[in-house]
Amino acid sequence: MATFVSRGFFLWSKRDVQMPAALQRALQVAPLAAIVAITAPEIFLAHGELIATWRDARLLSAAAATAFYAWRPGVLGPLLAGLAVYMPLRLALGW
Amino acid sequence: MSLRAFLHDRHVRRGVRDMMVFGPGLGAWGLVTGVAMVQSGLGVPLSLLMSFTVLSGSAQLVSLPLIASAAPMWITWASALCVNLRFVIFSSQWRVHLGHLPRGRRLALGYLLADLNLVVFQKAWAGSGSGHQTGQARYAAGGAVSLWIVWQGGSVAGVLLAALIPLEWGLGFAGTLSMLGIAYSLLNDRAAWVAAIVSATAAVAAFALPLRMNIVIAIAAAVAASLLMARAGKAAEALGREA
Numbered sequence: 001m002a003t004f005v006s007r008g009f010f011l012w013s014k015r016d017v018q019m020p021a022a023l024q025r026a027l028q029v030a031p032l033a034a035i036v037a038i039t040a041p042e043i044f045l046a047h048g049e050l051i052a053t054w055r056d057a058r059l060l061s062a063a064a065a066t067a068f069y070a071w072r073p074g075v076l077g078p079l080l081a082g083l084a085v086y087m088p089l090r091l092a093l094g095w
Numbered sequence: 096m097s098l099r100a101f102l103h104d105r106h107v108r109r110g111v112r113d114m115m116v117f118g119p120g121l122g123a124w125g126l127v128t129g130v131a132m133v134q135s136g137l138g139v140p141l142s143l144l145m146s147f148t149v150l151s152g153s154a155q156l157v158s159l160p161l162i163a164s165a166a167p168m169w170i171t172w173a174s175a176l177c178v179n180l181r182f183v184i185f186s187s188q189w190r191v192h193l194g195h196l197p198r199g200r201r202l203a204l205g206y207l208l209a210d211l212n213l214v215v216f217q218k219a220w221a222g223s224g225s226g227h228q229t230g231q232a233r234y235a236a237g238g239a240v241s242l243w244i245v246w247q248g249g250s251v252a253g254v255l256l257a258a259l260i261p262l263e264w265g266l267g268f269a270g271t272l273s274m275l276g277i278a279y280s281l282l283n284d285r286a287a288w289v290a291a292i293v294s295a296t297a298a299v300a301a302f303a304l305p306l307r308m309n310i311v312i313a314i315a316a317a318v319a320a321s322l323l324m325a326r327a328g329k330a331a332e333a334l335g336r337e338a
């Protein structure tokens with residue numbers, strides 16, 4: 001329901017919604033901003049606080065995924081590289 | 096349009112192809128969401144129902160702890176709505192391209208269109224002029240249907256496999272990693288970099304806000320920054336002409 005209402009919000013009315021061209025262009029960054037806004041806290045925060053140590057499975061895993069992306073762009077490659085760092089650190093060392 | 100004609104349409108096929116670049120990440124994220132639903136105690140039938148009706152990974156992940164802790168229904172609703180506020184912004188973008196469709200179609204398609212659909216759509220049709228172009232609705236439909244299939248496939252697999260995957264593995268982080276890959280592939284110009292940095296900073300700084308309002312704040316900050324950048328760019332141009 002919440003999905004339906006929000007995604008259909010501006011699609012409901014028959015009349016055209018007028019918006020300045022500059023705002024239209026600026027709104028094009030909104031989807032990227034949303035994805036980053038959901039992701040960044042998951043990487044940098046633990047229990048609502050900034051992670052202060054580098055000995056953290058998530059930071060190192062994100063770094064590995066970033067390095068892999070720089071070498072070979074894609075979605076699956078960085079995901080697997082990140083997990084390959086994350087799971088051993090978490091399971092074996094308990095980070 | 097018949098199903099056959101739909102599957103053979105040039106624009107539909109391009110929509111499917113462009114979306115499938117993100118297929119693995121999407122499937123992994125669906126899987127993680129499926130596992131998370133069952134492990135939060137929702138049960139298999141309810142998890143499947145939620146997956147098929149809500150169809151929004153972030154809203155599902157946000158409302159799960161609330162449902163599990165038996166929070167009042169209206170709080171669950173409110174937080175799902177807040178997380179989904181970004182779609183209100185997106186729908187104003189879709190309107191430009193899909194506004195000509197009849198209302199029923201508009202809303203049905205709009206319900207299926209997620210973050211990734213808009214991103215892929217904008218990339219594919221960049222530089223094709225403003226306003227509506229022929230084939231855009233079919234392109235969007237192709238992307239929407241393929242995203243739905245991959246997402247639900249991953250999600251259903253996750254629901255069914257959840258019992259076999261221990262919570263300690265922390266598989267939830269796989270979802271974050273796949274989002275990270277998706278975000279990197281969108282950083283194709285300076286404006287995108289600025290928006291991403293502003294949004295990340297704002298989302299982390301405003302994390303303490305209730306109902307995950309930090310997401311909405313971060314988007315607003317990124318959009319405002321890109322407005323300012325465009326204006327600064329124009330001013331610099333004007334200065335350059337005068338000098």
